[in-house]
């Protein structure tokens with residue numbers, strides 16, 4: 249068990265966003281956190297990463313630290329007009345491994361190039377991050393996350409706003425990372441039909457936990473059937 | 483023309499002013515890139531007013547100005563950082579409140595104790611030619627420390643400026659680097675106030691960053707361009723001020739404004755291809 253979460257509750261001021269949620273993540277899992285908009289998915293992920301304080305509950309990391317984690321945040325406004333080249337963004341993912349050393353080494357740079365290659369964006373290396381398409385930006389952020397880790401990545405809605413073809417490519421990449429490279433994936437999504445065949449586990453929440461278990465079990469529950477059936481209409 | 487320069491730089495006080503001013507411009511512009519990108523440009527303005535308030539109080543009480551001001555401004559910077567992080571008070575409202583109170587406080591204390599004397603006037607509008615030899619030592623050492631720390635922590639400053647959540651989530655001590663930025667900014671502002679004045683130091687922070695962002699699209703290029711621009715604008719401004727006997731601080735700001743307009747036009751003309 250890599251991470252176990254017991255009875256997590258997180259609130260903003262008085263508003264409770266996550267209430268009494270328990271689950272665990274095993275090595276090699278592909279865990280999808282699903283639920284409506286505003287159901288607390290991002291909040292739960294941020295709390296696990298130590299970006300938000302817990303109101304109550306306990307998170308234990310077994311054999312890993314934050315430095316072994318890569319993260320692809322839900323995009324914020326501030327990044328959109330930031331002057332940064334693709335390579336600068338991706339390389340910044342190597343920072344956690346640098347420790348107190350001030351400058352990136354040759355091997356950091358090679359590592360970053362390798363990730364660019366891996367995600368098929370080598371030719372964008374010197375381009376400006378803010379002038380890329382949404383799909384390219386997400387790949388850049390994924391490459392940065394991969395620079396930070398070879399074990400565990402947290403992805404918050406990596407396909408939101410992407411067209412169906414780019415979405416499918418993104419899902420393929422993530423599946424390969426999980427299956428071939430053995431990277432544990434924790435992904436927030438509200439696209440249940442799109443991820444159900446890839447994910448090994450589903451966590452469905454609406455502030456409280458509605459379901460946690462394997463995706464095959466989930467498909468058999470009334471909740472899972474509703475999500476799969478309901479969403480295929482749009 | 484050449485004679486004019488030679489005469490100018492034969493005065494020791496002018497050489498002192500130019501050296502100190504160029505270093506302050508350099509430090510301000512580097513930090514300015516992060517402050518502007520983090521939407522903290524108001525903090526520079528607020529801190530300079532707090533600096534003014536604390537300098538006035540220090541002088542009224544007969545204390546050493548820098549030794550009082552630096553800690554007060556650093557403390558204010560940390561406090562503003564806290565406030566804007568916790569989201570308890572809307573950042574810019576808090577800054578406006580603190581900065582105008584500090585300004586009022588400084589003015590009242592000064593007028594009660596001694597009337598608006600020239601020193602205080604100097605801190606408000608800059609008194610570049612009044613830089614003493616001791617000031618030079620302090621300014622040069624502090625600027626060099628700020629520059630070295632900036633270079634040493636450049637990669638961390640980038641990470642914290644670009645995406646604080648990612649940096650924090652992957653185990654970087656974001657709070658430390660935010661405090662470092664606040665600390666360096668505070669020191670630069672207090673030291674720079676002697677040269678540029680409380681009213682103008684914030685423009686030294688904001689202008690070069692905004693200007694170079696008109697054209698450049700990678701962080702490193704923006705930082706380097708801002709650094710060069712700040713020094714060039716400083717020299718141009720100060721020469722103009724000597725040539726036409728205008729106030730130094732205001733001339734430098736106007737030159738910065740000119741550079742901004744030129745860069746804005748160039749940025750428009752050569753509309754961005756996607757190269758960084």
Ligand SMILES: Nc1ncnc2c1ncn2[C@@H]1O[C@H](COP(=O)(O)OP(=O)(O)O)[C@@H](O)[C@H]1O
Pocket residue numbers: 260263265283284285286287288289290291292
């Ligand atoms: N910074 C914040 N301050 C106050 N409330 C917030 C904040 N972020 C999210 N919320 C609220 O918390 C709830 C959960 O939000 P979030 O975790 O972002 O949902 P999701 O990612 O599932 O769409 C929502 O009701 C949202 O309005």
Ligand SMILES: [Mg+2]
Pocket residue numbers: 289290291322405
């Ligand atoms: Mg979300």
